[in-house]
Amino acid sequence: MRTQWGALLVAIETPPAPTWPPAQLSTHLAQQAADDVELLVADRVPLTLREHPAPANLSALDAAVRVERLLFDAADILAAAVQRPVERRPISHPGRPVAWAVDQADAADPRRWLYASATDPGSRQHGLHWAAMFIEGRLLDEDTEAEQRAGALTRGPALFALLPEHLAHEAIRVAGQAERLVLGALELDRRESVIEGRPCPWCSGELTLHTDPQTAPSITCSTGPACTAPAAPDRHGRRTWVGAELVELLVALDRPAAGRAA
Ligand SMILES: [Zn+2]
Incomplete structure (x- = not known):
């Protein structure tokens, strides 16, 4: 999905009229060129779905909207299950009771998934690419205690717990559904x-x-x-x-x- 997302965003602005060469070929050839020179987008470049006042290809827009929703919702669910809450640190002043404050550095850890609120899009502002990276990281058990032990690292408490098996299955199912939507919209399916x-x-x-x-x-x-x-x-x-x-x-x-x- 990460490699085809840019092509899908372009497709939204391209009328589905017969063009030459066929979109499937130009996508493939452009991708080969991009692979050759490692022009792939940086992990958190906000390659985001914008407001399209007049989309040229409604089925591409529909697929992109559905895929974004699927992945954002999946990232919310995985984060709720395995992401460690932000640490709190005691602040003590002589003669006053100990207060607890949010650890700002921990809260700002870029590896965290931030939920959307009524006023803040949270991690959704970084677009689908970052949501896909986040989901992949959880499937690979990155930044878990087990990974820290394997790498003999002694950092602070691990940011994520191991993904329960039923959520791993769910993430893979959602990824497959999103992949079919993207490939179908780009006519790259079989x-x-x-x-x-x-x-x-x-x-x-x-x-x-x-x-x-x-x-x-x-x-x-x-x-x-x-x-x-x-x-x-x-x-x-x-x-x-x-x-x-x-x-x-x-x-x-x-x-x-x-x-x-x-
Ligand atoms: Zn011939």
């Missing part, structure tokens, strides 16, 4: 789409885009072994472009005359 109006530059056959969240996208030509394209065939004998070859195919499709054998 599907095959015929590329309209742009036939194979080598044989004029019909091209099909295959997407699947588990594997890289690919494009196949329907003609089979008779197609003269310089691409390896898949198990059905269809010329197949995948990975870096997709870039070459997109270039050839944008300049149809250059690639044609005929």
Whole structure:
């Protein structure tokens, strides 16, 4: 979700009209470029869902709103279960009873999840990215006493308790639901789409885009072994472009005359 969230925010402002190249491909290729140069957003950059007075893609906005709510609610539940309350320290003045004050440094610990109130969005102001990081941290038992012991660290009391098993299951279920919403909205779920109006530059056959969240996208030509394209065939004998070859195919499709054998 963290890697696709930016793409979903862009999609909200992009009309769902047929565009070239298909959004699934441009997302994938842009992501590859981002991975290469480690351009991924910093953990707490507020890549937040803004007010959209006129969203161009309502289904993308709907998915983003639902995913945000799912993750924020999940972070609230996990924090309520395992986040240690803020420490209080005694303040003593001679001749006066001991008073207790909130430990400001502990309260301001950036690893804490802060609940929303009527006047303060709390950690929600940092957006989905931070909520996802927080949930992942709890699933990995980060900053727990067990982790401190394993690392032979002697810090103060651990900020989080171990996540109970039923909440770990719940967090994984919510993450899966959110993932399906994001992938579906970006059309990155498993599907095959015929590329309209742009036939194979080598044989004029019909091209099909295959997407699947588990594997890289690919494009196949329907003609089979008779197609003269310089691409390896898949198990059905269809010329197949995948990975870096997709870039070459997109270039050839944008300049149809250059690639044609005929
Ligand atoms: Zn072909």
